[in-house]
Amino acid sequence: MLTSELPPASGRLFGPDLQRLIFDGQAESHESWQRLFASEVFAFQEGLTHEDRIKLSYQRLHLVGAAIPDPKALVRDPVALSVLHEWAGVADAGMATLLSIHYNLFLGSLIDHDHGGRDLGPYLRMERIGTFLCTERGHGNDAPQLETTATLDRARGEFVLHTPHGGAAKWMPNTSSIGGPKDAVVAARLIIDDHDHGVFLFLAPLTSTDGRHLPGVSVQRLPETTSSPVDHCATVFHQVRLPLTAMLQGEHGRLTPAGAFVSSLGSPRKRFLRSIGRVGMGKLCMAAYSLGTMRHAMTVAVRYAHQRVTSGMTNGQRVPLFAHRSHHGPLLESLASTYAATLLQRAVVRRWAQAAEVDREDVERLAAVTKGWITWKAREVMTQCRERCGAQGLALANGISGQLAANEGTITAEGDNVVIWVKAAGEMLLGGFQPQPPSGIPPADRSLTDPRHLHDLLTDLERIRHERARTILRAKRAGSPLDRWNGASPAALALVDAHAHQLASKELYEAAVKAASPKARFLLQRLHALFALRYITGHSGELMAHGRLTAEQVLQLPDVMETAISALEPHALDLVEAFTVPEDLTEQHPMLQRHVTDAVPA
Numbered sequence: 001m002l003t004s005e006l007p008p009a010s011g012r013l014f015g016p017d018l019q020r021l022i023f024d025g026q027a028e029s030h031e032s033w034q035r036l037f038a039s040e041v042f043a044f045q046e047g048l049t050h051e052d053r054i055k056l057s058y059q060r061l062h063l064v065g066a067a068i069p070d071p072k073a074l075v076r077d078p079v080a081l082s083v084l085h086e087w088a089g090v091a092d093a094g095m096a097t098l099l100s101i102h103y104n105l106f107l108g109s110l111i112d113h114d115h116g117g118r119d120l121g122p123y124l125r126m127e128r129i130g131t132f133l134c135t136e137r138g139h140g141n142d143a144p145q146l147e148t149t150a151t152l153d154r155a156r157g158e159f160v161l162h163t164p165h166g167g168a169a170k171w172m173p174n175t176s177s178i179g180g181p182k183d184a185v186v187a188a189r190l191i192i193d194d195h196d197h198g199v200f201l202f203l204a205p206l207t208s209t210d211g212r213h214l215p216g217v218s219v220q221r222l223p224e225t226t227s228s229p230v231d232h233c234a235t236v237f238h239q240v241r242l243p244l245t246a247m248l249q250g251e252h253g254r255l256t257p258a259g260a261f262v263s264s265l266g267s268p269r270k271r272f273l274r275s276i277g278r279v280g281m282g283k284l285c286m287a288a289y290s291l292g293t294m295r296h297a298m299t300v301a302v303r304y305a306h307q308r309v310t311s312g313m314t315n316g317q318r319v320p321l322f323a324h325r326s327h328h329g330p331l332l333e334s335l336a337s338t339y340a341a342t343l344l345q346r347a348v349v350r351r352w353a354q355a356a357e358v359d360r361e362d363v364e365r366l367a368a369v370t371k372g373w374i375t376w377k378a379r380e381v382m383t384q385c386r387e388r389c390g391a392q393g394l395a396l397a398n399g400i401s402g403q404l405a406a407n408e409g410t411i412t413a414e415g416d417n418v419v420i421w422v423k424a425a426g427e428m429l430l431g432g433f434q435p436q437p438p439s440g441i442p443p444a445d446r447s448l449t450d451p452r453h454l455h456d457l458l459t460d461l462e463r464i465r466h467e468r469a470r471t472i473l474r475a476k477r478a479g480s481p482l483d484r485w486n487g488a489s490p491a492a493l494a495l496v497d498a499h500a501h502q503l504a505s506k507e508l509y510e511a512a513v514k515a516a517s518p519k520a521r522f523l524l525q526r527l528h529a530l531f532a533l534r535y536i537t538g539h540s541g542e543l544m545a546h547g548r549l550t551a552e553q554v555l556q557l558p559d560v561m562e563t564a565i566s567a568l569e570p571h572a573l574d575l576v577e578a579f580t581v582p583e584d585l586t587e588q589h590p591m592l593q594r595h596v597t598d599a600v601p602a
Contacts, residue, residue: 014519018578021511021520022339024346029083030580036067037091038585044397051178053229057094058129058179064088064099065126072124075108078281078353082345085285086292090399090585093228093406097413098129098174100285106130108278109185109201113248118203129180131173131206133235134187134276138167141419143187143199144272148237150188150202150247154259159247161188161204161240169234175219176231177211185248186237187276190261197261198268201248201275204240216240227409248275280364282414283371284349290378290410291345293403294338299581300399301331301385302572304392304591321388322572325565331388332568334381335575336508336531339524341374343507344500365424365432372417372424373500375410382407392591399589418493425492426485429470433499435463443550448560451509451525454532458502460548461539465495505532523571530564533557 023030036042042060064084065071074080081104088096107123107130122128139145147168150159163169175182186204190197207213216239222232244255251264252274265271305322312319322328348370355363382404386393389400396402411417427433436459439446446453469491473484508531512524536543537557543549568575586592 014515014517014523015574015578017515017517017520018523018575019580021514021524022342022578023580024350026079026083027580029080030087032067033084033087034580034582034585036064037087038582038588042091043588044399044402046397050224050229053094054178054231057092057098057229060092060095061098061102061129061179062126064095071103071107072111072120075103075111078284078349081281082284082288082349085288086295089289089293089403089406090296090581093403093409094230096289097228097230097409098179100282100289101132101174102126102130104282104285105132105278106183106185108281109248109276110203112277113201113250114254116245118245123183127181129182131175131182131184132278133170133173133175133184134279135171135173136167137169137171137234140171141416143276144269146187146189146199148186148188149191150186150200150242151191152193152255152259153241154193156241157244159202159242159244161186161202161237161242163236163238166236169236171234172222172232173235174231175206175233175235176221177207177213177219178231181209181211182206184235187272190247190253192259192261196268197253197263197271199272199275200253202242202246203248204237204242204246206235214240225409226405228406250274279414280367281352283367283420284345284352286410286414287345287367287371287374288349290375290407291341293407294341294374294378294381295576295579296581296585297382297385297400297403298331298335298338299576299579300586300589300592301388301393302335302576303586304389305331306573307592322569327388328569328572329565330384332565332572333530333534334384335568335572336527336534337377337381339511339527339575340504340508340531341377343511344370344504345374347503347507361427362432365427368415368420368424369496369500369503371414372421373497373504375407376417378407379404379411389591395590397589398591421493421496422489425469425489425496428495428499429466429473429488429492433462433466433495435459435466438463438548443548443553448533448553448556449529451512451528451532454529454536455502455505455509457536457543457548458498458505458532460543460546461498462495462502464542464546464548465491465498469495501532501535505535523568523575526564526567527575530561530568533561533564537561 019027041063068074085096085100088099110120123130134143136146136148148163150161153160175184183203183205186202187199188202190200205214206217213219216237218236218238220234222234225232252271253263256262263271305327306320308321309318310321348366352363352367382400386400386404392398393400438460439456469488472488472491505528508524508528512521512528515521515524540549540554540557544551544554
C-alpha cells in the first residue's frame with residue numbers, strides 16, 4: 001500500500017538514486033554526449049533557410065563522427081547506440097536522422113553481413129557518408145514487394161542495378177550531393193537466370209569524390225517536409241553495374257564461386273527480414289530519439305513554470321505558474337509518462353542486447369510495440385509542454401516546437417506506427433501473447449492505492465481486448481478474411497496499447513522497488529500510481545462492465561489521482577533535475593535566461 005506522506009529525511013541523497021535508475025548504470029556514456037551536444041557549436045541558429053539547416057546538420061554529423069572513438073563498437077552495442085540517439089535529437093533533429101541512417105542502417109548493415117575484404121575505413125572515418133535505400137514510391141510498409149532489381153550478368157561477372165519504372169523509385173533517402181561523397185545500401189530483388197530469389201541489400205556508390213552523382217544514378221529533390229531538415233530525394237538507377245562483392249551476403253543468402261544462389265532460409269520473406277535486420281534496431285533508435293526530446297521538453301516546461309509568475313487568487317498576489325493545479329496537473333501526468341517511457345526503453349534495449357536467436361521474433365515485436373508507444377507518447381508529452389509554455393513554447397530556440405514537429409518523422413520512420421502495431425497485434429493473437437488470468441480477489445476487497453491491484457487492472461485490459469479480438473476473428477459469419485480482420489483490428493490494436501502501458505507501468509513500479517533512498521522510492525511510487533491510474537481512468541467503463549472495477553471505485557478514481565498529483569507537486573523540479581539535462585544546454589533557451597527582461601522604451 002502507498003503511504004500518504006513523504007518519509008522523513010534519511011540523510012541520503014535521492015538525486016543520484018533516481019539518476020542511477022533512469023540511466024541504468026550508463027551515466028558516463030550519457031555524460032559524454034551531454035557535454036558535446038550542449039556545446040555552443042550545436043546551439044540553435046536563427047534565420048537559416050531550410051537548405052542552410054541541412055548543410056549545418058551534415059557539418060555537425062562530421063563533428064559527431066570525430067567524437068566516436070570506435071564506430072564499429074558503437075554500431076555493435078545497442079545500448080551505446082540508443083544513448084547517442086537520446087541526446088542527438090535534442091541538439092539537431094536533422095543531424096540525428098543522418099547519424100541514425102549512417103551508423104545504424106548503413107554501417108550496421110555492412111557490419112552485420114559478411115564483409116570479407118570490403119574496406120569500411122571511409123565509412124568509419126566518415127570520408128564517405130552512407131545512406132539506406134529500401135522504401136519505394138509504390139512500396140512502403142509492403143517492402144517485401146519492392147521492384148528494384150539486381151540482375152546477375154554471368155558473362156561480365158557483375159550485377160545490374162535497375163529501377164524498372166517510376167513507382168520503384170527509392171523514396172525519401174538523403175541521396176543529394178549535399179554533405180559530401182555518398183554511398184548507399186540498396187534493397188533490390190536478386191535475379192539470377194530469370195529466377196527471383198527475393199530482396200537483398202547491395203552496396204552502391206552514389207557520388208564521386210567531388211559530390212557529383214555517378215552515371216546511371218538519377219536523383220530528384222523532394223518537397224520540404226515539416227519534420228527534421230533532411231535532403232529527402234527520389235532516387236532511380238538506370239542499368240548501374242556493380243561488382244559481385246556489392247551483394248551483402250550471409251547465411252540467409254550468398255553466391256557460390258560458380259554463381260549459384262544458396263540460403264539457409266527457404267522463405268524469401270525471411271531472407272528479406274534478415275537482410276534488413278537493422279530496421280529492428282532502428283525502431284529502438286527512433287524510440288530513443290523521441291525519448292530524449294521528451295525529457296528535454298519536460299525539463300524546459302517544468303523549469304519555466306517555476307520561473308514565470310502570474311496572478312494568484314487574491315488581489316495583488318503573484319505566484320509561479322506551477323502553483324496552479326490547471327498548470328502543474330497536466331505536466332505531472334506527462335512527467336509520469338516520461339519516467340515510464342524511459343524505464344521501458346531501458347528494459348527493452350537491454351533485452352534486445354541479450355536476446356538469443358530463438359527469442360529474436362519476440363524481441364523484435366517488443367521493439368515495434370515500444371517504438372510505436374514511445375514516439376506517440378512523445379508527441380502527447382511535447383504537445384502538453386509546448387502548450388504550457390504559451391507563446392514562448394512556439395519559439396524554435398526554446399527547444400520544444402521544432403523537436404515536436406521532427407517527432408512526426410520518428411512516428412513514420414522504421415515502420416509506420418499503426419502498421420507495425422497491426423503486425424504485432426496479429427502475432428499476439430496467433431500465439432505470441434498469453435494473457436494473465438483474472439485475480440481471484442473480488443474487486444470490492446481491493447484498494448486503488450495498492451500497486452498490485454493497479455497492475456492487475458492493466459492485465460485485465462489486456463485479457464479483455466485479447467478475448468474480444470479473438471472472438472471476432474473466430475466468428476463464423478459471411479465475409480472475407482480482410483472483413484474479419486477489419487472487425488477485429490480495433491480490439492487488437494487496443495490490446496497492443498494496453499500491453500505497452502502494462503509493460504511501462506511494470507518497469508516504473510520495479511524501479512520504485514529498487515530505489516535505495518526513501519524519497520526516491522516515494523516519488524517513483526507516486527509516479528507509478530499516477531501513470532497507471534490515468535490509463536485506468538480512461539477505460540474505467542470497460543473495466544466496470546467486465547466486473548473488474550466497482551462503481552464506487554470508478555467514482556474514487558479522480559480523488560486517488562489528485563492525491564498522487566498533490567504528493568508530486570512539490571518535487572517536480574527534483575524529478576526533472578534527475579534527467580540531467582545540462583545547464584549549458586537549457587541556458588541557450590531564451591525563455592530560461594533569467595537575466596533577460598522585457599525592454600521598455602524610455
